[in-house]
Amino acid sequence: MAELLLELFSEEIPARMQARAADDLQKLVTGALVEQGLTYESAKAHVTPRRLALCVDGLAVRTADVKEDRRGPRIDAPEQAVQGFLKSAGVTLDQCDVEEDKKGKGAFYVVRINKPGQKTPDVIAAIVPDVVRRFPWPKSMRWGTGSLRWVRPLQSILCMFDGEVVPFDVDGIRSGNTTHGHRFLNPEEITVTAFDDYEQSLRSAHVMLDADERMEVIRNEAGNLAFAKGLELIEDKALLGEVAGLVEWPVVLMGEFHKSFLDVPAEVIVTSIRSHQKCFALTDKSGNLSNNYLLVSNLIARDGGKKITEGNNKVIAARLSDARFFWEQDKKIALEDRLPQLEKITFHARLGTQAERVVRIEALAGEIAKTIGADETQARLAAKLAKTDLVTEMVGEFPELQGLMGSYYAKAEGLDKQVQVAIRDHYKPQGPSDDVPSGKVAQAVALADKIDTLVGFWAIDEKPTGSKDPYALRRAALGVIRTVLEGELRLKLLALTTAALKPIVDALHKDVEGDEGDAVVSGKADSDTAADLLSFFADRLKVYLREGGTRHDLIDAVFALGNQDDLLMIVRRVEALSAFLETDDGQNLLAGVKRASNILKIEEKKDGRSFTGAPETKLLLQGDEKDLNRAVSQSEANAKRAIEAEDFASAMGHIAKLRGPVDQFFDKVTVNADDPTFRENRLKLLNRIREATLAVADFSKIEG
Template identity: 55%
Template structure:
């Protein structure tokens, strides 16, 4: 068994593309080798600033001989069909085999050398590589992310010969662009290759580059009694920018430390790819930064640090200018500017969106323990920072800067926190809004997003979710569950949907009657009364249209939330069918739903629960079959004189269980409710074991069907067990 080593060497590959490129190379190679019947013992890929590398271990010297059987026409088929089949197989009629009236061809294929297969594979990979963006260089027709310079391809220590658009394969590579011996080197296997790269100042593995950065950065910080502000996203990026990453600690002008720390960090991260450092004693940012260079400087990096400090000062000077200028205008005074910002063509302007969120926050506020009017005020100001210079330069600071500006205006910490937190949570690891006021605004913001885009049929499909509606729904679910808010989804979705649909209807109507409006107003001599009349007509029509659409949109959203809740609970190890079983009851209190799911899961994990589920399904199947024959008998089961002991025992048990459920369910004591159901296990088992439901005596049969209906109904008060699998 032999080893394959492949390197595709080019100009700089953007850091954001490298991880996906490594995965694509592995996938394409694995698929091509598998298609040829070559299954490597191990296959690994690497990506860096200038190279994609693949190593496959344990490949055979050649493909094995293969025998392929192909089914042909039936015996006696027209000559045209037979001639076509023979041409496709390359065989004669005498070489075919007849079986069960059908012709079969057995095609023997001699295995090809692995090197020959690899050459074709690499050519196909290079020509069809899925770069998000690519370019053509010079006279070549080859598209690559950046000009492809060299291909190293060796199998079993021998060069695999081929040529792609004038680039001949070989066993030559090169190391770092500037450091050490820049001359190319030869490599005939992976050990030679990796060792030669290290000797030429290239760290091949991205995980090693990350570890080198972290260790070096922590060591530098420790020596100065500082602490690195770790940033995984930035670490991933800089590890893709440097082949020989070398951390350097630089000094920042301390005068900039009076800027918000998020501004300093964002300026460092976004523009310069610097890590921030802090004082471990105070936890505040220190007047230093850490840059990752792509070489080891002779002076230990002093000149690099000095140059980067100058660039950082220029960047932070711009940030200070934005900070000072933004505070000259109050948040409320910036709202007028939002009238000229389109949120979505079918949902109106950002100002109209703010009005909807304001109205929603006023309704949601009391439900989460916030003052209604303060919630409305916070919602009204939450988007005002979108018109600031700082957010224009750093969009990722929206909300956060609004909080700072609110504090600068002395609007109060609670309101400032609400503005700061209203986008939260933005992901599964993000913190929740901290206060009831912030919670109200965050819910209003997300609900307006969901209802608005569902109202205009912009729903997620497959992997496509351009407006992050799944994230918004999960954010609402996390807020409700983790804060244990007793909100009915319908209760908050209905007003939100109404407002969103009124907005969409208004936009549609305004667009539809705009020309007629202008013509009418012009005919009336630009009468103000005519303007008001047509505006009122449009508003009334919008309201009428929205009311007709509200219910179906709310139903869709409720199902969407159910799916998102299933995803969340599945990630926690819970079964999605149990969520369906509880949601089917029509409950929309997420806290109660999850509590019921957890109790149901524990119940079904017990022997009583699993056996009773089987009994329920048996009862449901009998009732379904009887329903096809005609209406089921109504009323409660009674103790007939001819009833066997098992039937009477089940009637008695159901009486007790019904009482226990009526006591447990209103107080949401689902554990007690499941305990009550568990007592049905033995009498249900005994009933099915000893009693014939379909008695020849009609009174007995009807009574037993009523009894099964009572069993089904008692269990269905807790969950729809028909949706539980197993």
């Protein structure tokens, strides 16, 4: 078995494209090898700013010989069909045999193909140029007079198999056995024969081939430098990965900026040095931002990096001066005075401006605040001001700080702490690992913002489809679900979404004229749209609960009851049902209820009718059926009272008391009695069991 080593050496590859490019190179090359009949033992791709490399180990030195009998059309088939077969097989008619079909279907042309195996280098020489030419870069360029496209100008190709060069040409670039080391520290040409030699030679030439190693070096050096200064590194995995893609030989240095800049909000400083200079922020032991920071150089400087640090300090000082200017200028205009500017920001062509959204969100936040016990005045004010930082200079420069900057400006104006927090947190949660808003006012505003978004896109029928969700509506729905559940909030979503829908649909009607225009939004103001959105919430809740380990059938059993729009109560009911079914009483009652339901289903189908209504007590002759009827009446009444009190555990306990009477009934009573009157009465009794358990869940949906 032999090894393939491939390197595509170019100008600097953008860091954001590197990881995907390495994966694509491995998939394309190994996929093509397997397609040609060459399996392998292992493959690993590597990437640095200037090179894509791939090592495939355990390849055979040639492909296997292929022997195949390919049957064509019947000998009396149309000429066109015969010629098509000959062309696809690459043979002439005199090279074909004629064979009789064993099933008597006639005589057919047969070609016997004996295809000798190919040398693996020949296969590679055909594969690699094709991979290079069709490589799926998100963006690519042409250079010089050639037609080849690559992310940046491709300079050389190293391709070795079993220690020998695999010769081929890609747009004038000849493959060889040489590469280059670090652009500045060791730019000389390097000759290699195999991967181990290649990796070690690059290391000697100041190139760390493995991206994970570069990240680990940066992480360790950064931690050590910070520790030596009595500081702590602010972890930033995304920045670490990006910086590792900018250097081939990382060297971590410490810089500093003037302490006066610390008057600017810490998040602004961190964002500025991160986005503009790719630097890491530091804090002191108390968690306060330090005026020191860390940068990663691609050089081992003779002066220990002094000039590099000085130059970076100057650039960061200029950046922070801009940020401080934005900060001071923005504070001169009150948030409320910025509201008219929101009329210039379009949220969506059919859903109006941010100013129009603010009016809707303010009203909705007030309604939610009353429902969940938040301060309505503060919720309305926070909702009114929540989007105003979108027109500030700071958010214009750093969009990722929206919400946060609004809270800082609210603090500078002396607004209530609840308003500050609500403005800051109203976008939360922005992902599964993000915290939900803290405080009732913040929760009211966050829910109003997300519900308005969802209702709006449902009103114009731009819902998520398949894997497409351009407006992140699934994330918005999950944000509503998490905020409600983690905040233990009681909300009637159907009524809330119906109310939120009205102003949007009214606005849509105003934007269209005549009967044709009315048809565009007809039906969107009725309960169907709100019900459809509620169904979407239900689906997202199911996904959320399943990911948390809840059985899907229990979720279905609760949702099957219908009219379920109080998310917190749904979850509590599911939790109570889950706990109940873990007991012996729960499991045995489930079996009994399922038995009753199955009998009813069979008999209802047989008779073409349902057995509704209360059984007649005078027809209950046996003691066990009388006991069951009394038990059902008592358990059903007690369970309903418990559910009205939202005590689902007690409701399950009352239903559990049916276990004994149900078991006794099936042991001692024949349901399908010879007398049709008694049979019907007993089937009505079984229906009572089914209806009694429907007070807590639809047991027919539960597995087991």
